Amino acid sequence: MDDVSSTEKPPGDDPERNRLSGRVKRYAKVGTDVGGVAARLAGQRVFGSSDRAGNAKALREALGGLKGPLMKVAQLMATIPDALPPEYADELKQLQSQAPAMGWPFVKRRMAAELGADWQTRFSSFERTAAAAASLGQVHRAESLSGEPLACKLQYPDMQSAVEADLSQLKILFSIHKRMDPAIDTSQMGEEIGARLREELDYDREARHARLYAEMLADHPTIFIPKVEDTLSTQRLLTMSWLDGRPLLDFKDHSLEERNLLATHMFNAWWLPFCRQGVIHGDPHLGNYSARVDEDGRPIGLNLLDYGCIRIFPTKFVQGVVDLYHGLRTEDEERVVHAYEVWGFKGLTKELIETLNIWARFIYGPLMEDRVRALAEGVSAAEYGRKQAFTVHQQLKEKGPITIPREFVFMDRAAIGLGGVFIHLRSELNYYRLFNDAIDNFSLENVGERQAAALEKVGLTGVNL
Numbered sequence: 001m002d003d004v005s006s007t008e009k010p011p012g013d014d015p016e017r018n019r020l021s022g023r024v025k026r027y028a029k030v031g032t033d034v035g036g037v038a039a040r041l042a043g044q045r046v047f048g049s050s051d052r053a054g055n056a057k058a059l060r061e062a063l064g065g066l067k068g069p070l071m072k073v074a075q076l077m078a079t080i081p082d083a084l085p086p087e088y089a090d091e092l093k094q095l096q097s098q099a100p101a102m103g104w105p106f107v108k109r110r111m112a113a114e115l116g117a118d119w120q121t122r123f124s125s126f127e128r129t130a131a132a133a134a135s136l137g138q139v140h141r142a143e144s145l146s147g148e149p150l151a152c153k154l155q156y157p158d159m160q161s162a163v164e165a166d167l168s169q170l171k172i173l174f175s176i177h178k179r180m181d182p183a184i185d186t187s188q189m190g191e192e193i194g195a196r197l198r199e200e201l202d203y204d205r206e207a208r209h210a211r212l213y214a215e216m217l218a219d220h221p222t223i224f225i226p227k228v229e230d231t232l233s234t235q236r237l238l239t240m241s242w243l244d245g246r247p248l249l250d251f252k253d254h255s256l257e258e259r260n261l262l263a264t265h266m267f268n269a270w271w272l273p274f275c276r277q278g279v280i281h282g283d284p285h286l287g288n289y290s291a292r293v294d295e296d297g298r299p300i301g302l303n304l305l306d307y308g309c310i311r312i313f314p315t316k317f318v319q320g321v322v323d324l325y326h327g328l329r330t331e332d333e334e335r336v337v338h339a340y341e342v343w344g345f346k347g348l349t350k351e352l353i354e355t356l357n358i359w360a361r362f363i364y365g366p367l368m369e370d371r372v373r374a375l376a377e378g379v380s381a382a383e384y385g386r387k388q389a390f391t392v393h394q395q396l397k398e399k400g401p402i403t404i405p406r407e408f409v410f411m412d413r414a415a416i417g418l419g420g421v422f423i424h425l426r427s428e429l430n431y432y433r434l435f436n437d438a439i440d441n442f443s444l445e446n447v448g449e450r451q452a453a454a455l456e457k458v459g460l461t462g463v464n465l
Contacts, residue, residue, distance in 0.1 A: 101133035102156065107140070110154055114237040122232060126152070132287070136200060136308075141242060149242035150229065151305075159201055159236075167194045192406035195464065196282065200308040203238040209307035210240065211458040213281075216273045222301035223269050224292055243303040245290030251299060252424055258299050262291055263427030265302035267434050270418050275438040277451045278318045278463075282410035283309035284417025286424075311410045312455070312463045315448045316342050322442055324360055325435075329368050336360075344405035352402060355395040362388040363415055366431040374428050381420035 102110070107128070111119045120126060123142045130138040137155040144150055156162075167190075199205055207228040214225040226240035233239045251258055266289065273279040281288070283306065292301035320342040327335035333353075340348060340356060348356075362385065366375050376384060396402055422429075455461055 101130040101138045104128045114234045151240050151242045153238040155236040163197055188406035189409050192409040196309055202235055204235050206238055206307045207233055208458045208460050209310040212454055215454050215457055216277050223265055224301055224303045245292050245303040248286055248289055248291055249424060259425040260427050260429055262299050263422050263425050263429055266421055269302060269304060271438045277454050278313040278315050278447055280311045280414055282311045282414050284414050314463050315444055317407055318447050319444045322439055325364055328364055351399045355392055359388055359392050367435040370432040372428055372430050375419055375422040381423040384419050384423055385416050
């Protein structure tokens with residue numbers, strides 16, 4: 001069953017829904033910039049001997065001129081191990097997450113469209129300059145009539161049209177990968193990325209996601225979730241309480257105790273909702289978190305700031321994650337195979353299973369040693385997972401191809417992103433104890449009951465499909 005908000009508006013009520021004119025303009029822009037690179041690639045008979053570095057740079061430059069979802073998709077793909085050849089991943093990682101903000105006259109028109117012509121009377125103050133601007137929208141600081149600090153996330157106009165146009169062009173990126181190297185079938189990646197990107201446009205859904213996290217992490221008072229202001233929110237405007245904090249990277253040279261505290265909060269904020277309710281935050285970008293500090297600037301907690309990319313899994317997928325963990329630890333091959341099959345891998349041979357285990361042991365490695373350790377010694381956040389992905393890829397060239405189930409797109413991306421945060425912080429933790437605390441008394445029935453109860457409480461149903 002699809003995860004659908006109970007208050008979702010029908011298509012006819014949405015004046016910006018997939019406007020034909022917006023799609024035509026977007027197709028023209030994207031087609032000119034990206035299509036030129038694609039044509040250049042198509043004209044080369046053997047991709048392996050072509051100028052991959054030059055082509056990758058050209059693609060990055062073409063995408064860099066676009067503000068909107070395609071840039072976000074490109075950044076996302078660059079963080080998924082082996083979704084693209086390394087030359088392309090390296091170039092696409094350079095795309096800026098900060099997009100040019102809308103000017104004040106434009107903001108006034110957008111706010112009036114969402115809250116009415118008298119919208120400014122509903123705030124005691126509203127900052128004209130955006131505090132942050134990204135690919136789909138921008139955030140303004142404001143203050144409620146009662147004096148509470150607010151964050152107003154305002155979506156850019158015609159984003160639904162832009163998303164549909166850009167997703168059609170996403171096939172170009174995947175066709176590049178398929179022609180260069182068919183070892184991994186990425187067809188389901190496109191479906192998953194499209195579904196999650198469309199969800200990110202629905203700020204009513206994001207508001208429910210924020211409430212969902214407040215519900216799931218209610219027993220962790222050091223993890224802070226913003227409160228949604230319903231009367232100041234719409235499907236394209238999300239107003240929440242402003243959470244003061246400092247960037248996590250500000251603490252990378254602080255004491256080990258402070259770095260470990262932040263890393264522990266990050267671990268719990270990500271793994272506990274997944275292990276207990278089958279929910280993950282699929283965008284581990286450092287900008288989506290900040291450190292809550294005391295008067296002396298010492299970290300006392302973690303702020304979770306963005307809830308656009310939330311993945312709700314079938315409970316059997318969570319069971320597979322736990323089964324694979326136990327199967328690898330006890331060398332129970334039957335349990336390992338069963339976990340892969342539950343996830344949707346098909347046509348598995350002994351050789352393919354051994355290849356998949358290379359990646360699985362890498363992801364689970366820090367969780368299987370009952371000792372305090374760094375996540376990875378001598379590895380940078382940028383290189384985390386690169387060696388293992390390359391090894392898997394080389395083996396799949398000989399033993400594949402293999403189709404990656406769609407659920408793995410954001411699971412893998414989030415796991416790698418989370419690992420990158422731990423490496424940046426240079427944390428030293430007993431990841432084994434943290435993970436086993438998260439799966440303590442785990443059962444499929446418990447996850448199902450907790451998931452259903454939490455979703456019902458915030459007005460969400462089903463899973464993301």
